[in-house]
Amino acid sequence: MSIRLQQISKHFGNTRALEPVNLDIHEGELVGLLGPSGSGKTTLLRIIAGLESADTHPRSGKILFGDRDVTHVHVRDRRIGFVFQHYALFRHMSVYENVAFGLKVMPRNRRPSTGEIRTRVFRLLEMVKLEDFANRFPAQLSGGQQQRVSLARALAVKPDVLLLDEPFGALDAKVRQDLRRWLRRLHDELNFTSVFVTHDQEEALELSDRVVVMSNGKIEQIDTPETLYRHPANRFVFEFLGDVNHLEGKVQNGILTCGDARLDVDLPDGHEELLLRPHELRLIETPTAHAHLPVTVTATVPVGAEVRVELEADWLANPWLATIRHADFERLGLTRGQRLYVEPRRWHRFAQQSPSFSPSPSTA
Amino acid sequence: MRRIGDAPTVRRLLIGAALCLAALFLLLPLVAIFAQAFAQGVEVFWDNVSNEYTLSAIGLTLFVAVLTIPVCLVFGVALAWLVTRFSFPGRRILQTLIDIPFAVSPVVAGLIYLLLYGRTGWLGAWLDNYDIQLMFAWPGIVMVTIFVTCPFVARELIPLMQAQGSKEEEAAVVLGASGWTTFRRITLPNIRWALLYGVILTNARAVGEFGAVSVVSGAIRGQTNTLPLHLEQLYQDYNAVGAFACAALLALIALLTLAAKAGLEWRASRREAFL
Numbered sequence: 318m319s320i321r322l323q324q325i326s327k328h329f330g331n332t333r334a335l336e337p338v339n340l341d342i343h344e345g346e347l348v349g350l351l352g353p354s355g356s357g358k359t360t361l362l363r364i365i366a367g368l369e370s371a372d373t374h375p376r377s378g379k380i381l382f383g384d385r386d387v388t389h390v391h392v393r394d395r396r397i398g399f400v401f402q403h404y405a406l407f408r409h410m411s412v413y414e415n416v417a418f419g420l421k422v423m424p425r426n427r428r429p430s431t432g433e434i435r436t437r438v439f440r441l442l443e444m445v446k447l448e449d450f451a452n453r454f455p456a457q458l459s460g461g462q463q464q465r466v467s468l469a470r471a472l473a474v475k476p477d478v479l480l481l482d483e484p485f486g487a488l489d490a491k492v493r494q495d496l497r498r499w500l501r502r503l504h505d506e507l508n509f510t511s512v513f514v515t516h517d518q519e520e521a522l523e524l525s526d527r528v529v530v531m532s533n534g535k536i537e538q539i540d541t542p543e544t545l546y547r548h549p550a551n552r553f554v555f556e557f558l559g560d561v562n563h564l565e566g567k568v569q570n571g572i573l574t575c576g577d578a579r580l581d582v583d584l585p586d587g588h589e590e591l592l593l594r595p596h597e598l599r600l601i602e603t604p605t606a607h608a609h610l611p612v613t614v615t616a617t618v619p620v621g622a623e624v625r626v627e628l629e630a631d632w633l634a635n636p637w638l639a640t641i642r643h644a645d646f647e648r649l650g651l652t653r654g655q656r657l658y659v660e661p662r663r664w665h666r667f668a669q670q671s672p673s674f675s676p677s678p679s680t681a
Numbered sequence: 682m683r684r685i686g687d688a689p690t691v692r693r694l695l696i697g698a699a700l701c702l703a704a705l706f707l708l709l710p711l712v713a714i715f716a717q718a719f720a721q722g723v724e725v726f727w728d729n730v731s732n733e734y735t736l737s738a739i740g741l742t743l744f745v746a747v748l749t750i751p752v753c754l755v756f757g758v759a760l761a762w763l764v765t766r767f768s769f770p771g772r773r774i775l776q777t778l779i780d781i782p783f784a785v786s787p788v789v790a791g792l793i794y795l796l797l798y799g800r801t802g803w804l805g806a807w808l809d810n811y812d813i814q815l816m817f818a819w820p821g822i823v824m825v826t827i828f829v830t831c832p833f834v835a836r837e838l839i840p841l842m843q844a845q846g847s848k849e850e851e852a853a854v855v856l857g858a859s860g861w862t863t864f865r866r867i868t869l870p871n872i873r874w875a876l877l878y879g880v881i882l883t884n885a886r887a888v889g890e891f892g893a894v895s896v897v898s899g900a901i902r903g904q905t906n907t908l909p910l911h912l913e914q915l916y917q918d919y920n921a922v923g924a925f926a927c928a929a930l931l932a933l934i935a936l937l938t939l940a941a942k943a944g945l946e947w948r949a950s951r952r953e954a955f956l
Contacts, residue, residue: 366855368851368855392854392855393854393855393857393858393859394857397855398855399851399852399855401848401851401852403848405848405849405851405852406849406852407849407852407853407867408849408871409870409871418853418856418858418866419856419857422853422856422857422858422859422862422866423857467852470852470856471855471856473856474856474857
């Protein structure tokens with residue numbers, strides 16, 4: 318079931334939570350709403366669910382599920398599944414009763430028989446690998462197990478659309494990884510349309526077919542993870558999707574200077590701020606003709622396949638971060654306090670304060 | 682390691698003082714009530730209790746409690762629901778208003794009702810036209826008792842419902858449950874212990890209320906006399922054994938209430954330990 322939002326906006330009192338938003342989600346898509354807290358992503362999800370109503374003044378937007386206009390349909394009748402941030406399991410009911418709830422409260426003419434409910438609930442519990450926990454109470458389960466119960470409960474009523482609010486926010490990193498993959502598989506198997514909210518860019522990029530990046534109640538960009546990372550629409554998206562190093566200085570005759578740092582850039586004269594990704598920095602022992610960026614190593618942290626190197630210099634307001642391969646780390650014999658030079662492989666720049674952003678990534 | 686203030690002498694002194702005070706001010710009077718009530722034997726006690734007027738007072742007291750509790754229950758749940766599940770202008774003021782019956786002296790409450798609904802009162806004249814008498818009759822007693830006891834249930838529920846939040850209810854509605862089903866199957870089970878506790882407190886207060894009731898009841902023996910009022914009358918008539926027999930009954934109700942409350946708290950703590 319596709320989801321289409323047209324001109325949906327929301328105010329809480331006088332504060333604007335959402336600017337008029339348009340969004341098309343295709344049938345069977347898994348879409349992540351990504352943004353910092355206060356960006357309006359949860360509000361948007363709750364409006365899709367019908368738990369929150371969109372503004373009707375000055376004009377009313379529209380929400381369509383497929384061809385069905387659900388703008389004024391009560392949340393009860395929208396046929397959605399909703400997974401809450403802290404699961405919101407019914408604490409006084411067993412796992413079985415939790416999952417069966419949606420089936421048991423159906424109007425009599427649609428309600429399955431007791432035997433059918435039993436079969437269906439156990440099939441769902443099997444799917445989330447919790448069939449041995451049917452008689453446990455929510456408080457006796459781990460966070461990851463509770464999350465799976467809440468998923469099974471949402472799927473029990475065969476929703477057209479599955480909505481998840483920070484589904485993995487409260488779990489530890491390892492469980493989160495597993496559940497993410499499991500949800501992705503489940504989604505591909507059952508092929509429902511799902512929308513989930515997250516503030517974790519890695520989660521959004523890994524899980525989504527397309528990511529909707531939001532800030533301040535606005536949609537900044539809607540794209541596939543790949544495009545989003547390679548072609549961010551604006552500076553906000555670029556900075557939100559990963560660590561960023563800043564280089565600010567004056568450009569004159571194609572050379573940007575900042576203290577005793579120099580970098581050849583192909584830009585007109587004026588004040589410029591360049592953005593550099595940590596993995597796009599190369600550490601070298603002698604400056605090149607194009608780049609003279611002296612730095613001092615202040616910390617080295619091996620993280621997985623890479624080493625994170627923190628760099629400082631007089632000409633830098635904030636320390637830089639570079640991620641390099643272990644091989645390079647060993648070759649350079651990096652230690653704290655060592656003086657080196659940076660050579661950016663690539664830098665990015667966004668025209669400032671301009672409403673129409675012009676991404677101009679360029680090679681140095 | 683010893684905690685601050687954990688010197689043995691200090692500890693013994695404080696515990697001793699607490700025990701002495703408790704015995705002197707709580708236990709002794711309670712023992713005295715029962716001792717006085719049975720001072721002239723069980724038979725005299727029984728005669729006093731089974732006296733026509735005493736029985737009528739017991740009947741009226743229970744009748745008032747039975748009418749008061751459901752009203753307070755519905756009112757308390759509705760109010761707690763309103764205050765914790767909706768945000769609207771004046772919500773905080775409403776939460777403060779709930780406490781008025783606690784803040785106002787019961788005698789003042791009785792007088793206000795008399796002023797409003799008495800025969801010469803603001804609304805009383807109009808009621809009199811329709812031959813409706815509220816004051817100096819059981820409806821008046823019920824009205825002031827409700828006024829005095831109405832905050833108990835709401836006060837118990839509001840903090841609990843605030844802490845629990847509305848996510849479970851939202852989850853139920855998303856799954857297709859109607860408003861009533863959600864209340865019956867999600868809200869109610871989550872608040873049942875607090876609710877019961879509130880009812881117990883309401884009952885204790887409704888049975889024992891003296892000040893407000895004495896103003897509006899008229900204390901007509903055998904008609905509008907509740908147990909606390911009857912007790913006072915017996916005492917004024919120098920019928921000490923009769924007065925203490927009634928006192929013993931009230932004390933018994935109080936003890937049962939406390940036992941029920943302790944039982945519930947024990948259950949609740951066990952439940953929490955289990956969870």
